[in-house]
Amino acid sequence: xxxxxxxxxxxxxxxxxxYREGFLDDQFTQLQKLQDESNPDFVVEVVRLFFxxxxxxxxxxxxxxxxxxxxxxxxxxxxxxxxxxSSSIGAQRVKNVCVAFRxxxxxxNLEGCLRCLQQAKHEYYLMKSKLETLFRxxxxxxxxxGSVPMMT
Amino acid sequence: xxxxxxxxxxxWLEKSEGFDLSLSDSHEAHVLAxxxxxxxxxxxxxxxxxxxxxxxxxxxxxxALQFLGLDEEKSSVTFDGLKVDLIITDYCMxxxxxxxxxxxxxxxxxxxxxxxxxxxxxxxxxxxxxxxxEGAEDFIVKPVKLSDVKRLKDCMLGQDRMESEDRGINxxxxxxxxxxxSSSPSTSPPSSR
Numbered sequence: 001x002x003x004x005x006x007x008x009x010x011x012x013x014x015x016x017x018x019y020r021e022g023f024l025d026d027q028f029t030q031l032q033k034l035q036d037e038s039n040p041d042f043v044v045e046v047v048r049l050f051f052x053x054x055x056x057x058x059x060x061x062x063x064x065x066x067x068x069x070x071x072x073x074x075x076x077x078x079x080x081x082x083x084x085x086s087s088s089i090g091a092q093r094v095k096n097v098c099v100a101f102r103x104x105x106x107x108x109n110l111e112g113c114l115r116c117l118q119q120a121k122h123e124y125y126l127m128k129s130k131l132e133t134l135f136r137x138x139x140x141x142x143x144x145x146g147s148v149p150m151m152t
Numbered sequence: 153x154x155x156x157x158x159x160x161x162x163x164w165l166e167k168s169e170g171f172d173l174s175l176s177d178s179h180e181a182h183v184l185a186x187x188x189x190x191x192x193x194x195x196x197x198x199x200x201x202x203x204x205x206x207x208x209x210x211x212x213x214x215x216a217l218q219f220l221g222l223d224e225e226k227s228s229v230t231f232d233g234l235k236v237d238l239i240i241t242d243y244c245m246x247x248x249x250x251x252x253x254x255x256x257x258x259x260x261x262x263x264x265x266x267x268x269x270x271x272x273x274x275x276x277x278x279x280x281x282x283x284x285x286e287g288a289e290d291f292i293v294k295p296v297k298l299s300d301v302k303r304l305k306d307c308m309l310g311q312d313r314m315e316s317e318d319r320g321i322n323x324x325x326x327x328x329x330x331x332x333x334s335s336s337p338s339t340s341p342p343s344s345r
Contacts, residue, residue, distance in 0.1 A: 027295045034198045085191040088295045
């Protein structure tokens with residue numbers, strides 16, 4: 001029983017810190033509301049889709065920015081998609097980098113774009129690792145026979 | 153005219169987070185959702201399903217028209233079993249935008265009565281205005297939340313209520329009469345909860 005309580009406390013603290021540090025915003029909470037007994041893995045499924053989508057987008061962005069003649073419209077289209085999906089799952093810091101990124105696209109500022117790409121990658125992989133930790137914590141609680149606290 | 157979506161003009165009595173968008177006991181609303189983003193499709197699909205809708209999700213305007221049977225101007229007679237009660241589409245999509253899809257639907261004598269809702273991550277007034285002018289029922293600023301799906305109730309129940317005299321549909325919910333008769337759409341501010 002102690003183990004469960006400890007794990008649950010850890011989970012709550014970790015989740016709270018993710019919101020506090022701006023990794024997650026309200027939209028992540030919205031996704032939790034869509035999860036229930038009939039769809040117990042909804043959040044994990046959406047987040048995994050986000051991971052797959054994002055890694056493709058980051059590769060596409062790297063390629064697009066490596067071209068002799070950079071097509072900023074194309075770059076912007078990729079960033080727009082990345083901004084959209086990160087916003088949809090509540091990945092706030094990633095979304096914010098995308099906002100700045102789009103401005104550099106508009107200015108056709110290659111250096112700015114490359115910097116943003118690095119930042120986007122950094123924030124994305126950081127977010128990914130944090131979410132994976134969060135999901136692992138959830139699994140540990142469930143494995144110990146406990147239930148995952150609802151964060152509202 | 154845009155209403156401030158933060159102040160709810162009606163109180164919904166919901167048992168749970170989801171709420172029932174069913175038009176009646178026997179007919180679950182069928183929503184056609186159009187979005188090129190896989191992540192967004194999954195989210196909107198779940199939002200609608202948790203609100204008791206049947207959902208068909210497609211990834212482009214083209215596929216939406218094909219589903220409706222509009223793509224090659226085929227007769228819609230064969231599609232009776234797939235009656236669509238609401239179309240919700242993303243604005244920014246490669247190929248055909250949500251706006252172009254909206255136009256095509258409103259130009260069709262068969263489908264122009266189906267309410268169309270536009271979703272967009274960009275809260276651009278000119279864009280919203282253009283869509284509403286073209287006949288969009290509502291405009292939702294992404295990311296879409298449960299409270300946004302709740303507002304869609306107007307689109308579907310509003311149509312149905314005007315045809316039906318039975319007030320029993322909404323026994324669980326209270327509606328201001330003015331909202332039912334009013335066809336003015338509302339927009340959702342980005343920070344609404």
